[in-house]
Amino acid sequence: MLLTSYNFVIFILACFVLYYLIPKKFQWVLLLAASYVFYFMAGAFYPLFILATSIITYFTAIWIADRTAKDGEYLKTHRAELSREEKKAYRVRSNRVKKGYMLLGLLLCLGILAVFKYADFAVENINALFAAFGSERELEYLDLLLPMGISFYTFQSIGYLLDVYWEKTEAQRNLPKYMLFVSFFPQLIQGPISRYSDLSKTLYEEHSFDWRNVRFGLERVLWGYFKKLVVADTILAAVSVIISDEYYSGAWVLLGIIFYGIELYADFTGGIDITIGVAQVFGVKVQENFIRPYFSKNIVEYWRRWHISMGTWFRDYIFYPMSISKSMNNLTKVCKNRFGKGVAKRVPVYLATMVTWFATGVWHGASWNFIVWGLLNGVIILITGELEPLYVRFREKFPRLTTSVGYKGFQILRTFFLMGCLRMLDCYQDVEMTFRMFISMFRDFDPAVLTLEEFAEFGLNWQQYLVVFAGTVIMFLVSLAGRNGSVREKIAAKPYVVRYGLFVILFLSVILFGSYGVGFDATQFIYNQF
Amino acid sequence: MKIWIRRVVSVLLVIALLLGLQRLVEPKYVTEFKEGGFTAEYYKETMGHEVLMVGDCELYENFSPVTMWQKYGITSYIRGSAQQLTWHSYYLLKEALKRETPDVVVFNVLELIYDEPQREEYNRVTLDRMKWSAEKVGAIRASMTEEEHMLDYIFPLLRYHSRITQLTEEDIEYYAKDTQRTIAGYYMRVDVEPYEEGAWPEEEPEDFTLGDNAMGYLDKIVQLCNDKGIRLLLVKAPSISPIWYDEWEEQIEDYAAENGLDYINFLELVDEIGIDYEEDTYDEGLHMNLSGAEKCADYLGNFLSEEYGLADLREDAATAADWEEKVQFYEEMKAAQYEELEEYGEIVSY
Numbered sequence: 001m002l003l004t005s006y007n008f009v010i011f012i013l014a015c016f017v018l019y020y021l022i023p024k025k026f027q028w029v030l031l032l033a034a035s036y037v038f039y040f041m042a043g044a045f046y047p048l049f050i051l052a053t054s055i056i057t058y059f060t061a062i063w064i065a066d067r068t069a070k071d072g073e074y075l076k077t078h079r080a081e082l083s084r085e086e087k088k089a090y091r092v093r094s095n096r097v098k099k100g101y102m103l104l105g106l107l108l109c110l111g112i113l114a115v116f117k118y119a120d121f122a123v124e125n126i127n128a129l130f131a132a133f134g135s136e137r138e139l140e141y142l143d144l145l146l147p148m149g150i151s152f153y154t155f156q157s158i159g160y161l162l163d164v165y166w167e168k169t170e171a172q173r174n175l176p177k178y179m180l181f182v183s184f185f186p187q188l189i190q191g192p193i194s195r196y197s198d199l200s201k202t203l204y205e206e207h208s209f210d211w212r213n214v215r216f217g218l219e220r221v222l223w224g225y226f227k228k229l230v231v232a233d234t235i236l237a238a239v240s241v242i243i244s245d246e247y248y249s250g251a252w253v254l255l256g257i258i259f260y261g262i263e264l265y266a267d268f269t270g271g272i273d274i275t276i277g278v279a280q281v282f283g284v285k286v287q288e289n290f291i292r293p294y295f296s297k298n299i300v301e302y303w304r305r306w307h308i309s310m311g312t313w314f315r316d317y318i319f320y321p322m323s324i325s326k327s328m329n330n331l332t333k334v335c336k337n338r339f340g341k342g343v344a345k346r347v348p349v350y351l352a353t354m355v356t357w358f359a360t361g362v363w364h365g366a367s368w369n370f371i372v373w374g375l376l377n378g379v380i381i382l383i384t385g386e387l388e389p390l391y392v393r394f395r396e397k398f399p400r401l402t403t404s405v406g407y408k409g410f411q412i413l414r415t416f417f418l419m420g421c422l423r424m425l426d427c428y429q430d431v432e433m434t435f436r437m438f439i440s441m442f443r444d445f446d447p448a449v450l451t452l453e454e455f456a457e458f459g460l461n462w463q464q465y466l467v468v469f470a471g472t473v474i475m476f477l478v479s480l481a482g483r484n485g486s487v488r489e490k491i492a493a494k495p496y497v498v499r500y501g502l503f504v505i506l507f508l509s510v511i512l513f514g515s516y517g518v519g520f521d522a523t524q525f526i527y528n529q530f
Numbered sequence: 531m532k533i534w535i536r537r538v539v540s541v542l543l544v545i546a547l548l549l550g551l552q553r554l555v556e557p558k559y560v561t562e563f564k565e566g567g568f569t570a571e572y573y574k575e576t577m578g579h580e581v582l583m584v585g586d587c588e589l590y591e592n593f594s595p596v597t598m599w600q601k602y603g604i605t606s607y608i609r610g611s612a613q614q615l616t617w618h619s620y621y622l623l624k625e626a627l628k629r630e631t632p633d634v635v636v637f638n639v640l641e642l643i644y645d646e647p648q649r650e651e652y653n654r655v656t657l658d659r660m661k662w663s664a665e666k667v668g669a670i671r672a673s674m675t676e677e678e679h680m681l682d683y684i685f686p687l688l689r690y691h692s693r694i695t696q697l698t699e700e701d702i703e704y705y706a707k708d709t710q711r712t713i714a715g716y717y718m719r720v721d722v723e724p725y726e727e728g729a730w731p732e733e734e735p736e737d738f739t740l741g742d743n744a745m746g747y748l749d750k751i752v753q754l755c756n757d758k759g760i761r762l763l764l765v766k767a768p769s770i771s772p773i774w775y776d777e778w779e780e781q782i783e784d785y786a787a788e789n790g791l792d793y794i795n796f797l798e799l800v801d802e803i804g805i806d807y808e809e810d811t812y813d814e815g816l817h818m819n820l821s822g823a824e825k826c827a828d829y830l831g832n833f834l835s836e837e838y839g840l841a842d843l844r845e846d847a848a849t850a851a852d853w854e855e856k857v858q859f860y861e862e863m864k865a866a867q868y869e870e871l872e873e874y875g876e877i878v879s880y
Contacts, residue, residue: 001653006681066568463695500540504547511687512551512694518650 001041003189003274004228004516012036012278019282024206031203031282032176035185042148049116049330053109054182057157058175060105061164064098065171084249085086102165106158115156116144121366149188151363155313157182160196162317169197177204186278190271192289199286207283209285217280222506223478224273229472229514236515238458239263243427246437250444253437257420260427262472265294268307292479297411299380302419310363314356322352349385354378369434373425380418467513552687555694556658559702561879563655564711565590565612569622570659571712572609577852578630580840581606583715583752584619585638588767591817592796595714596860598831599823599853603842608715613652616641616747622668623751625660627758633840634761636830639782639793640772645741647675658686674749713860718820720867721877725807725815730771734775738777742831745785750791761792761838768796768826770815794833796826802814803829 071094163169170179242256279286296302336344361374428434559566590610598604682689755762786793810822843849
């Protein structure tokens with residue numbers, strides 16, 4: 001069931017009515033049932049996988065929490081009897097057991113993910129290796145169907161398990177409640193990757209019907225549909241053609257970068273708007289996943305604003321733990337002794353950054369495109385860090401220039417195109433083609449090839465291009481307006497006629513200009529596949 | 531109180547806007563895909579008919595009710611539209627039988643070769659303008675392809691919204707009015723394009739068994755007619771394509787015999803009726819033109835009159851007045867088409 005399907009809208013309406021009709025203490029039960037029904041409708045066997053991940057992380061977290069409680073109690077009770085060394089030894093033993101539980105949970109969850117998402121990628125590469133060495137041996141592909149949203153719920157569950165392990169959060173002892181945290185349906189398809197400590201605050205609460213909250217939620221949903229259906233899915237036709245054929249080289253590549261940048265932004269942020277809006281209708285607060293990412297002035301800032309929940313997940317569960325790990329400390333010491341302070345300072349950061357971005361790439365998809373994409377992000381971030389002293393000096397030397405609107409605009413455009421170039425790896429079928437097309441952008445650049453006749457070939461008429469243009473301008477203006485406070489709050493403060501007029505215009509725009517229904521391919525959200 | 535009034539007005543305003551926009555984007559079926567307007571024309575009929583014909587283009591292009599009226603005084607109507615399938619015919623017939631009880635129902639057997647919904651566009655053409663009733667709901671449910679959704683039928687705006695960027699003058703001109711496309715369901719074409727061997731190449735089906743779904747709806751049509759005491763006549767029109775295979779012919783003959791039905795295969799009567807595929811078709815044998823349709827109607831009228839003893843109603847004043855209008859429209863359309871043919875060398879507006 002796609003978020004843009006009629007069935008989803010009907011499903012939400014039915015859940016909404018029931019949610020506020022049933023006794024409040026059962027509201028979370030309804031959300032759990034709805035989540036499993038939602039998942040079942042996507043694939044009859046899908047609930048089994050999410051149930052497996054839930055049970056694994058639930059029990060391993062409980063074992064860890066129990067062990068922590070038991071050890072704490074033991075040490076408290078025997079405080080007087082045990083020597084310092086005995087206490088230390090006890091803690092070491094205890095930590096080893098807890099680590100064992102944590103690793104068990106981690107391996108099982110990642111094992112499921114690896115089999116479903118990466119097994120065929122591994123087979124493909126092993127077969128390529130066989131062929132490279134002249135062997136005719138070929139392993140068989142598993143051809144398993146990837147359970148929807150598996151990367152999202154697996155990482156969300158692992159995050160919870162690690163938080164319990166690090167004693168950052170209490171373990172949830174009610175299995176059905178925990179199952180709801182893992183499966184909460186609005187965010188099941190494309191995130192965000194919520195933290196237990198955030199989501200649980202409102203997920204299990206009893207919610208009274210609050211018209212303002214519901215209205216705000218609906219407005220957010222409508223705005224999400226506008227972005228997804230009016231902008232993303234309309235321009236998709238052009239993007240699909242441009243990236244599918246090497247005929248569209250040179251200036252077309254640049255245009256493809258711009259179009260895909262618009263499509264991806266409208267698609268992904270639109271989907272998250274729908275997710276957050278639907279959750280808000282049920283009184284549940286889901287964290288923001290984007291903060292005007294295309295206004296970023298450099299790549300580091302971009303990744304603080306784009307897909308925030310994913311970025312912070314990798315930062316908190318891979319980058320930081322790795323940076324401060326014992327083995328990294330040892331490596332730093334070795335480097336310091338052999339190569340000096342400068343290298344020693346950089347090695348843990350470089351290594352942790354590259355591992356984190358490699359993992360980010362792999363998380364996005366089982367292909368070399370994503371791995372290269374991840375590694376390139378890491379490299380550019382490290383280069384940016386190395387160049388920072390130069391930027392600082394430049395800013396000091398030209399303070400007026402570097403604080404001007406024009407310079408900021410330049411930085412924003414530079415970041416947009418830099419990220420756009422990296423995103424080419426999302427689009428083209430393999431790494432080689434991506435690099436060929438990237439080079440063609442400089443080698444064969446000729447704007448004269450962008451003729452109206454060619455634009456007409458993409459299956460869009462001029463009115464549809466106009467709709468996409470207007471939609472993009474509106475998204476830009478809304479982003480601008482959002483820089484100093486919530487746009488919905490601002491609208492809510494306007495007179496009724498203005499509020500009503502804006503709502504009607506947005507609603508009719510979605511109905512009339514949206515790419516949905518028969519005649520349009522039911523386009524999945526780009527992030528569904530992860 | 532004031533807030534409630536405001537809310538009600540706001541909702542009504544949105545509904546009015548949606549309905550207004552819906553009418554704007556709905557296809558008007560005036561110059562293109564005229565068949566989309568056929569279903570609704572039946573509702574304009576003020577009198578019942580002795581014969582109700584249900585089927586696809588093999589009926590509405592191949593038989594002229596005006597000829598049956600002029601020669602035999604038989605009143606008839608064709609409830610047909612493009613690629614109308616057996617379940618469409620069943621529900622259209624069921625709906626029609628709530629308004630009238632004809633003496634004879636004529637069903638064209640070609641549609642039995644299709645056992646599943648074919649194309650969404652054709653479903654829309656047949657069902658869009660059908661009045662809402664249990665029959666329409668049933669017809670939609672029976673007809674929907676995998677990509678379709680009931681909501682698209684309930685709110686056509688959802689289906690046709692993309693036409694907002696493709697509107698033509700026709701959408702404005704026919705926003706609040708409609709046009710008449712048929713005469714008692716008959717779609718007239720006076721031009722000629724002779725049949726040529728191999729004009730319509732077809733792949734032979736792997737399996738000639740008529741499907742359970744289609745035959746099940748034929749059973750329902752038989753039952754419907756039996757319940758109402760109506761005679762059901764099966765026909766196969768003299769269209770050359772799609773090819774009518776002997777295997778299908780045998781199954782229909784057997785079915786007719788088992789159910790005590792008459793069956794006329796016009797393909798076997800081509801010489802007797804005098805159909806000349808050099809003169810009587812406008813699209814190389816796919817459909818009859820006016821001349822061919824009048825020949826077929828003449829035969830059918832004679833059969834119904836002679837074999838079933840249908841009454842000649844030409845002396846009935848009310849019926850005659852009603853049919854006089856139809857005949858006049860028929861003659862006007864005929865003249866207009868010949869005029870276009872002479873002026874442009876082809877039919878451009880029909």
